[in-house]
Amino acid sequence: MNNLAHNLAVAAARFGTAPAIRLGDAVVSFAQLDGAAARVAGLLRDRGVVPGDRVGIMLPNVPQFAAAYYGILRAGAVAVPMNVLLKPREVAFYLADSQARLVLAWHGFAEDAAAGAAAAGTGCLVVTPGDFEALLGATTPQDGVVERAAGDTAVILYTSGTTGTPKGAELSHANLTRNAEVAVGLLGLTPVDTVLGALPLFHTFGQTCGLNAAVAAGACLALVPRFDPQAVLETIHRHRVTVFEGVPTMFVALLSHPERASFDVDSLRLCASGGAALPVEVMRAFEEAYGCVILEGYGLSETSPIASFNHADRERKPGSIGTPVAGVEMALREVEDGVGEIVIRGHNIMKGYWGRPDATAEAIDEDGWFRSGDLARMDEDGYFFIVDRKKDMIIRGGYNVYPREVEELLYEHPAVREAAVVGAAHAALGEEVCAAVALKAGATVTPDELREHVKAQAAAYKYPRHVWIVDELPKSPTGKILKREIDIPAGLIA
Numbered sequence: 001m002n003n004l005a006h007n008l009a010v011a012a013a014r015f016g017t018a019p020a021i022r023l024g025d026a027v028v029s030f031a032q033l034d035g036a037a038a039r040v041a042g043l044l045r046d047r048g049v050v051p052g053d054r055v056g057i058m059l060p061n062v063p064q065f066a067a068a069y070y071g072i073l074r075a076g077a078v079a080v081p082m083n084v085l086l087k088p089r090e091v092a093f094y095l096a097d098s099q100a101r102l103v104l105a106w107h108g109f110a111e112d113a114a115a116g117a118a119a120a121g122t123g124c125l126v127v128t129p130g131d132f133e134a135l136l137g138a139t140t141p142q143d144g145v146v147e148r149a150a151g152d153t154a155v156i157l158y159t160s161g162t163t164g165t166p167k168g169a170e171l172s173h174a175n176l177t178r179n180a181e182v183a184v185g186l187l188g189l190t191p192v193d194t195v196l197g198a199l200p201l202f203h204t205f206g207q208t209c210g211l212n213a214a215v216a217a218g219a220c221l222a223l224v225p226r227f228d229p230q231a232v233l234e235t236i237h238r239h240r241v242t243v244f245e246g247v248p249t250m251f252v253a254l255l256s257h258p259e260r261a262s263f264d265v266d267s268l269r270l271c272a273s274g275g276a277a278l279p280v281e282v283m284r285a286f287e288e289a290y291g292c293v294i295l296e297g298y299g300l301s302e303t304s305p306i307a308s309f310n311h312a313d314r315e316r317k318p319g320s321i322g323t324p325v326a327g328v329e330m331a332l333r334e335v336e337d338g339v340g341e342i343v344i345r346g347h348n349i350m351k352g353y354w355g356r357p358d359a360t361a362e363a364i365d366e367d368g369w370f371r372s373g374d375l376a377r378m379d380e381d382g383y384f385f386i387v388d389r390k391k392d393m394i395i396r397g398g399y400n401v402y403p404r405e406v407e408e409l410l411y412e413h414p415a416v417r418e419a420a421v422v423g424a425a426h427a428a429l430g431e432e433v434c435a436a437v438a439l440k441a442g443a444t445v446t447p448d449e450l451r452e453h454v455k456a457q458a459a460a461y462k463y464p465r466h467v468w469i470v471d472e473l474p475k476s477p478t479g480k481i482l483k484r485e486i487d488i489p490a491g492l493i494a
Helices: 006-015 030-046 063-074 088-098 107-120 131-137 173-187 204-217 229-239 248-256 280-290 357-363 403-411 447-455
Strands: 019-023 026-029 054-058 078-081 102-106 123-127 153-158 168-172 194-197 220-223 243-246 270-273 293-299 306-309 328-336 339-346 370-378 384-389 394-396 399-401 416-426 430-439 466-470
Touching (some): 006 030, 019 063, 030 063, 030 131, 054 063, 054 107, 063 078, 063 102, 078 088, 102 107, 173 204, 194 204, 204 220, 204 243, 220 229, 280 293, 328 370, 384 403, 394 416, 403 416, 403 430, 447 466
Parallel strands (some): 019 220, 054 102, 194 243, 243 270, 270 293, 430 466
Antiparallel strands (some): 153 168, 293 306, 328 339
């Protein structure tokens, strides 16, 4: 069986009444989840969806997401996960571009979803708790899982569109099934584990390493609808969470939470960080405060997502994204001063960008190597260390400045909670190094003091000439710091 939905059918047969998903007091067993997925598949069948059709999912982190996701796959259709915060124009683009036949939209966001669906000529089914279950209860479930070829598209994940129009990465059943297996092995997941589901399920990290990995292992996924450090700590405490997966800003938020000591987090055995580089200082402080190990990994939507990881049974190097996972190769291209662009090849590489052969050819060469756009160094043991995104590199007076290197130094200052280093246009130098900094609660420090802190430890061309303090740094729905949305104060740059 090549269909990714087969994993859920197997888990239902093996684990039956064991909890697959928890959300607050609600518990959904593997058998119940598989039954709901079968009814979603039946509902899609009744609405004219056939194998290969695209179906949008615009649901938050709720059990209905999992039922819809596996139901779409069970029907042989292609899931198109979407951020619930998309506005009508964006919804219309995703649905029209993927030529979706239908979108399942959460009731709390139904107005924008329906408007976008109407503009795209796509059907919209509003998912309201209670009503949706009643609808499924009246639907004849689809027996069995529709067979698909390993290379058939299972999911289309749209990139964030930081460099223009979002592109849909086509991930096959084989891509996602194998990557879920990899995640199970890396995290050592077993049926006794409870994984925290705070990462958005519409995003590749939460989807593969959270939902798909938990189902493949027979582990429980404890959902948090929207990341909030208080809610996360309560969920860890209440459900005895063993594995926490997050992006760096989540670790920072949990570390900064003033009441963290009042929660019992002793159940945590492992944390996994991805999505962006984790500052070494944050890793050290978190491990000390929470008494568990963080393994940092690396990947992109286009790589299903896991490409490399720090393996639990090998040396862990703080600041490193580890080594390639089994069946995957990584190398550096166009190396200059030890830094080059990461290229990746293996079972995890997407089929291509949906309807964009030009973009696919630009991203994947004739030998199957995918260009990541990320710059890294590799040490003598084959461990990779992310330096920065290629597009984020600052060229000041002809010298390359990697923002992450400067950010690491800022994070070492005791007053700093979060930092983002960006380049600003400069008439004489081309670009100038600037830093926006958010402070820890109750901390005080001046921009001059932060500048001097970095200046004392970095080459003259690297330290930020301009530093300013902000309450919060702009973030994406997945918690990544959005450098493109950082406003440089007027008059700061001459």
